[in-house]
Amino acid sequence: MSCNKYNKIDKDVLKRLKEIVGHQNLIFDNEEKLEPYSKDEVPDSKYSHMPEVVVKPSTSVEISSIVKLANKRKIPLTPRGAGSGLSGGAVPIYGGIVISLENMNKIIELDRKNMMITVEPGIVSNEINEYLREYNLFYAGYPMSMETCFIGGNVAENAGGGKAVKYGVTSRYVIGLEVVMPNGEIVEYGGKLLKDVTGYNMVQLMLASEGTLGIFTKIILKLLPLPKYQADILCLFDSTDNAVNSVHKIITGTGITPVSIEYMNKCALEIVFKYLNESIQLHNAEGTLLISFDGNSPDRIEEDYTAVCNFLEKQKGLLEIYVADNLSTSERVWKLRINLAEAVSVLSKHQAAEDLVVPPAAINKLSAFLNKLSAKYCLKVPCYGHAGDGNLHIRIVAPEDWGKNKWEELLPIIQDELYRYTYNLGGRLSGEHGIGHKRKKYIDYFLSESHLNVLKTIKKSLDPNNIMNPGKIFDI
Amino acid sequence: MSCNKYNKIDKDVLKRLKEIVGHQNLIFDNEEKLEPYSKDEVPDSKYSHMPEVVVKPSTSVEISSIVKLANKRKIPLTPRGAGSGLSGGAVPIYGGIVISLENMNKIIELDRKNMMITVEPGIVSNEINEYLREYNLFYAGYPMSMETCFIGGNVAENAGGGKAVKYGVTSRYVIGLEVVMPNGEIVEYGGKLLKDVTGYNMVQLMLASEGTLGIFTKIILKLLPLPKYQADILCLFDSTDNAVNSVHKIITGTGITPVSIEYMNKCALEIVFKYLNESIQLHNAEGTLLISFDGNSPDRIEEDYTAVCNFLEKQKGLLEIYVADNLSTSERVWKLRINLAEAVSVLSKHQAAEDLVVPPAAINKLSAFLNKLSAKYCLKVPCYGHAGDGNLHIRIVAPEDWGKNKWEELLPIIQDELYRYTYNLGGRLSGEHGIGHKRKKYIDYFLSESHLNVLKTIKKSLDPNNIMNPGKIFDI
Numbered sequence: 036m037s038c039n040k041y042n043k044i045d046k047d048v049l050k051r052l053k054e055i056v057g058h059q060n061l062i063f064d065n066e067e068k069l070e071p072y073s074k075d076e077v078p079d080s081k082y083s084h085m086p087e088v089v090v091k092p093s094t095s096v097e098i099s100s101i102v103k104l105a106n107k108r109k110i111p112l113t114p115r116g117a118g119s120g121l122s123g124g125a126v127p128i129y130g131g132i133v134i135s136l137e138n139m140n141k142i143i144e145l146d147r148k149n150m151m152i153t154v155e156p157g158i159v160s161n162e163i164n165e166y167l168r169e170y171n172l173f174y175a176g177y178p179m180s181m182e183t184c185f186i187g188g189n190v191a192e193n194a195g196g197g198k199a200v201k202y203g204v205t206s207r208y209v210i211g212l213e214v215v216m217p218n219g220e221i222v223e224y225g226g227k228l229l230k231d232v233t234g235y236n237m238v239q240l241m242l243a244s245e246g247t248l249g250i251f252t253k254i255i256l257k258l259l260p261l262p263k264y265q266a267d268i269l270c271l272f273d274s275t276d277n278a279v280n281s282v283h284k285i286i287t288g289t290g291i292t293p294v295s296i297e298y299m300n301k302c303a304l305e306i307v308f309k310y311l312n313e314s315i316q317l318h319n320a321e322g323t324l325l326i327s328f329d330g331n332s333p334d335r336i337e338e339d340y341t342a343v344c345n346f347l348e349k350q351k352g353l354l355e356i357y358v359a360d361n362l363s364t365s366e367r368v369w370k371l372r373i374n375l376a377e378a379v380s381v382l383s384k385h386q387a388a389e390d391l392v393v394p395p396a397a398i399n400k401l402s403a404f405l406n407k408l409s410a411k412y413c414l415k416v417p418c419y420g421h422a423g424d425g426n427l428h429i430r431i432v433a434p435e436d437w438g439k440n441k442w443e444e445l446l447p448i449i450q451d452e453l454y455r456y457t458y459n460l461g462g463r464l465s466g467e468h469g470i471g472h473k474r475k476k477y478i479d480y481f482l483s484e485s486h487l488n489v490l491k492t493i494k495k496s497l498d499p500n501n502i503m504n505p506g507k508i509f510d511i
Numbered sequence: 512m513s514c515n516k517y518n519k520i521d522k523d524v525l526k527r528l529k530e531i532v533g534h535q536n537l538i539f540d541n542e543e544k545l546e547p548y549s550k551d552e553v554p555d556s557k558y559s560h561m562p563e564v565v566v567k568p569s570t571s572v573e574i575s576s577i578v579k580l581a582n583k584r585k586i587p588l589t590p591r592g593a594g595s596g597l598s599g600g601a602v603p604i605y606g607g608i609v610i611s612l613e614n615m616n617k618i619i620e621l622d623r624k625n626m627m628i629t630v631e632p633g634i635v636s637n638e639i640n641e642y643l644r645e646y647n648l649f650y651a652g653y654p655m656s657m658e659t660c661f662i663g664g665n666v667a668e669n670a671g672g673g674k675a676v677k678y679g680v681t682s683r684y685v686i687g688l689e690v691v692m693p694n695g696e697i698v699e700y701g702g703k704l705l706k707d708v709t710g711y712n713m714v715q716l717m718l719a720s721e722g723t724l725g726i727f728t729k730i731i732l733k734l735l736p737l738p739k740y741q742a743d744i745l746c747l748f749d750s751t752d753n754a755v756n757s758v759h760k761i762i763t764g765t766g767i768t769p770v771s772i773e774y775m776n777k778c779a780l781e782i783v784f785k786y787l788n789e790s791i792q793l794h795n796a797e798g799t800l801l802i803s804f805d806g807n808s809p810d811r812i813e814e815d816y817t818a819v820c821n822f823l824e825k826q827k828g829l830l831e832i833y834v835a836d837n838l839s840t841s842e843r844v845w846k847l848r849i850n851l852a853e854a855v856s857v858l859s860k861h862q863a864a865e866d867l868v869v870p871p872a873a874i875n876k877l878s879a880f881l882n883k884l885s886a887k888y889c890l891k892v893p894c895y896g897h898a899g900d901g902n903l904h905i906r907i908v909a910p911e912d913w914g915k916n917k918w919e920e921l922l923p924i925i926q927d928e929l930y931r932y933t934y935n936l937g938g939r940l941s942g943e944h945g946i947g948h949k950r951k952k953y954i955d956y957f958l959s960e961s962h963l964n965v966l967k968t969i970k971k972s973l974d975p976n977n978i979m980n981p982g983k984i985f986d987i
Contacts, residue, residue, distance in 0.1 A: 234963070236715050236719055239712050
């Protein structure tokens, strides 16, 4: 549906929106205040678009009224969390109404007996764990943006993060959702249940639907007992190949499943070292693995990381292993990983951020291909990410002497090569950042026409007016 | 859609089916050979229905041709695995074509580097683990019928089983599916990927869709390193209340997540003891927990089960704990649990098998309510199941002096009481056995009209002729 099929916000709609959310929870006709809602963390301004109006509802009933109004008047809606997304998913590309969930930021209930927590979508993800610490419980989702992102966005994108090797991604922990559907009806899916086959698994269909199938208004998360101890090892290798070649062997070779197996190449590390003024001796390492362990016994953790260290010492090209076995050293090494995205962002305005995922044993091939691309086009390619999951965040950074035109001419050619290679490895376009607006033009590199038709059929059946976050994932 | 909207199999259709699968893979006009395909493990014959024809395809292309033919001629299709289901899901209630997956029973590929296996749907679930043992890998699904059920059925029902407390249910391990969709198109969802947000999560929508949204023809499973050791403890309590009251406290109280926390009440245990001629001293226990542990170090396992034993000894009503710390004693105690369903089935022909799931900390309430129901109606209520997941298998067994009429009159009244109580606990109709044909009349006790409408909308959009396993989960 093209944007001219939608209606603009008129006085009547505005009046009705004011009645629903109250004057103080509506932004209109104020460019400065609307502007922050026109973009997410994708730096390229071509993916931004101004909303006509922003509303900040406080209840699912208010959202239901807004959705029903939008349906009646054919006005596009864009649900928005913290705006920390990396795919343009929360950008109102057809204008219309942005529904910001920022006022819905409460913990509704901690159920300690069932080890479950019910929250509103607008709570900052990390605040959930801060709240839970005193109860010795934790939510195992761990996106790198956890100090700013909202849990609702994590659910909408099925965020991965730094603990997925052991704990899995967001979807493993979301067991119940209250959703305002595209027709405005409020439906509860799942519940405080560890298993449930009473009807289709709508909770899992909603995960990663990027706000195109409904707006989450309550989220029930399964919790785990908080592990008492953590340790990390930072492993330096003489080449990218030798670093990534080890990744898939760690679990099969030791029988141990670490919490994380994160990768950073030299280019990425140098940038973040400079950014943080870090002085750990790197021994000219070309590739680095950050591997984490947790549990309730320091002895068991030490046994586990010692076994992994012994295994890695037998692998080719290991230069050095640093062990971080207390909170302050752990924080120091993780700070490198957590700050990488921001550190890299300031490098150049001509850069593309990729989120490719491949079978975990194929990341060595993807890494080698990146080295080739880098040489062929004289690119900087800082590369890092969740190697244990096969998910690499790759920045394609233009050489300093490329102007805007050359960048815009060559980037599609580079991406074409990269995506075709990734697909041939059995890979996909996004592991955790989502397709959104930014990547939708490439989705047919990865999904067949029949596959896309199934997705579009579901979308059209649930949202016949295409008002719910239109223009994201695919066009219909 | 009522059955008279479908067409019968005629000579033309039969000829075409023979061309597709070959004469030897088609059963028609032979009541004796068709009869086994008219039922599953639900004992009540009122849930059976004869198919008009059974086909046994060998490839997804053959299945695609059958589905396209059925669509053109408006003939209902019922996909079928091993027929070990407990909800009438594989019963062709409108006649038509049963597509038996029994010939599609191969392991397609073991990918040791990625710790993934690709299989056809008709392989017996346990055979996957037998095949994997020599590679020190395992598939963590563990349905109690693993020696007969097919993996395709496990996926279609999202089977739970005996290891879900630690390992989760089937859905955690299914990462890729090839599916013949209701329009006959062959689509691959997911892949050899540990995470992927490239489009909606169709893999998870297919799980537990009970063959109503498509037929799985290839399944990619994520594997884990095979734990080297196992131990089990059988814990006897003086009352059902005291046994089930402990369940949700084990994990929060010790920080340890066992592999299993299984429950059996006295009635269930007595039946299976008699069935197996077992002589373990029961000390008049009214409720029993079977708790399992695994790992790579016998010391760690002993530490863990000792911690759990110490914890349970502080709980009310513990009579005795038996430790099974070697393969033969482990097998002996698990034999009790695995044989329960069969042992109970022979008790009476007037019995209903329930598969209720509630928040795990609410099973004490559900158990107490069962005791009340049992007293009120003079019922035997053997009860057992996956207590750690909040999932209880409950048999409602009529007193010996009830005739057929009284049973058929009172069962709906008993179920009405039980389902209302379960719903009020936040529970649902099925934890792992599925809704199928048998439970669909009760689904609106648990799902709102809006919720059901969403499920029906998706079904209708993907299967407009309603040919794919019609009459299961809900009627449209």
